[in-house]
Amino acid sequence: MSEKRTAMDMVWWILLIAWSLTILFPLVWVLYESLKTNREFFQDVWALPETLKWVNYKNAWLKYGVRDAMWNTLYYVGTTLLLGTFLTTINAYALTRIEFKGRKLLWAIIMLSLFLPGINALIPQYVLMRDLHLTNSLTGLIILDSFGENVFYLMLLGGFMRSLPTELEESAFMDGASLFQVFLRIMLPLSAPGIVTVAIFKFLGLYNNFLGPFIYLSDQTKYTIGVSMYAASQKMQYTSDWVTLFAGVMIAMIPSAIMFVIFQRGVMEGATLGGVKG
Template identity: 70%
Template sequence: MDWVWRLLLFLWAASIVFPIVWIVLQSLRTNAEFFQNIWELPSQLQWGNYTKAWTSYNVGKSLLNTLYYVGVSLVLGTFLTALNAYALTRMQFRGRAFIWSLIMLSLFLPGINALIPQYILMKTLHLTNSLTGLIILDSFGENVFFLMLLGGFMASFPKDLEESGAIDGASLFQIFWKIIVPLSTPGIVTVAIFKFLGLYNNFLGPLIYLSDPAKHTIGVNMYHANMKMQFTSDWVTMFAGIIIVMIPSIIFYILFQKRIMAGATMGAMKG
């Protein structure tokens, strides 16, 4: 039966890789070739499509916006997730079980339900049409999955760690920063990787809160570029832009895929 599973995995992988390869090939053709036959190989590689996509779709500016949004949100959000996980798993205080119950309850509530209240709150605080406002929203909006993952790491550590740190005169934050965080590095790295992929591919938030085209992230920028296709039909340039947008996340995943698998597995074992 092994060959059956191998065949299924191969077909699954092919269904993922084939569209990417097809887009790459189409991005290297002319529009005339594309409309004549979408399955033919390019007669001559049109690398200029990538230059045109970079300039006409303002990819450089949107990538800088995305870098700022993703970078700050990633650092701040991961730190807050680790801090919250520590407080809810390692500290004893009245109401902790009730807070955990509310957090678990939120798993059954679709996130889209909070969209209107969040927008009203952001509008009231004058944080709409601002990348910084979007960073605040995403950083302080806790993800239950990440909280549970890090909580599983931290809950498995013996209490002697904090007790020995307290005996040595360490403060509560020093115990968290110098003892718990280093031990939780695999889980923190895993959370950071998933946060990066989620933030980089985030579309709905930037679309709703950013009205100024100069502040658009790469996802919203390519969405508006796609809307132009009904007037220009310059699909090969559009495909080139899609490939440019995909490169950072693909590189990031290739570099850290082992960390993702190791961290997720360890989290499952420790949880």
């Protein structure tokens, strides 16, 4: 039996390594392509660069507007992350820890929205944003993404809060604490792992968001990093400066890669804690 388990373990290891290579290979390829000259790139896309052209990263940072796009992305993602996570935390607390009439019906309506494709709301949202004069504005995009609640994040954090014991809340109420004090001083610290998990998912979703900024932003100086890289790729049919574009792609991947490396353990722990009954 042990030999069979060992053989099966080896099979799984081989499969996992092969799967990892399929993910890592494109990243490594883009990396060494970004360190070539355009002449080397067009001569042989598989050959290694003769000398490392780090100047491509400087050109991408300045020439293709990666610097300005990063500042726009920092403002958009940072503000939306803080406001949106706070609103998600309040909503999850209200729907899981406060008893009020119609709560089950409200949850049912929220769950029903999971079966509705989000693309259906695209036109009504755009008409509303246009009438409120919030198009072509990073602040308008922040308002849209902050107040537009994501059901997945609400379910994740709500499931985590539901697993927490109620004795601490009851004791605080008996001592005269208000509802907001209980939320701020008890539920927020206890829910920190779940909140961090939701915040990380929100960050990755916002940073990689392309459709929203692409639709609502028409001014190139307001582009986020995703839209900026798309606009740069459209210029390749006229400039063919692919190595600089690859350098910009590598720069764009750095923030999300750092977030994943630092917080991957927290994501896994936070995602599983919500399913454990306290």
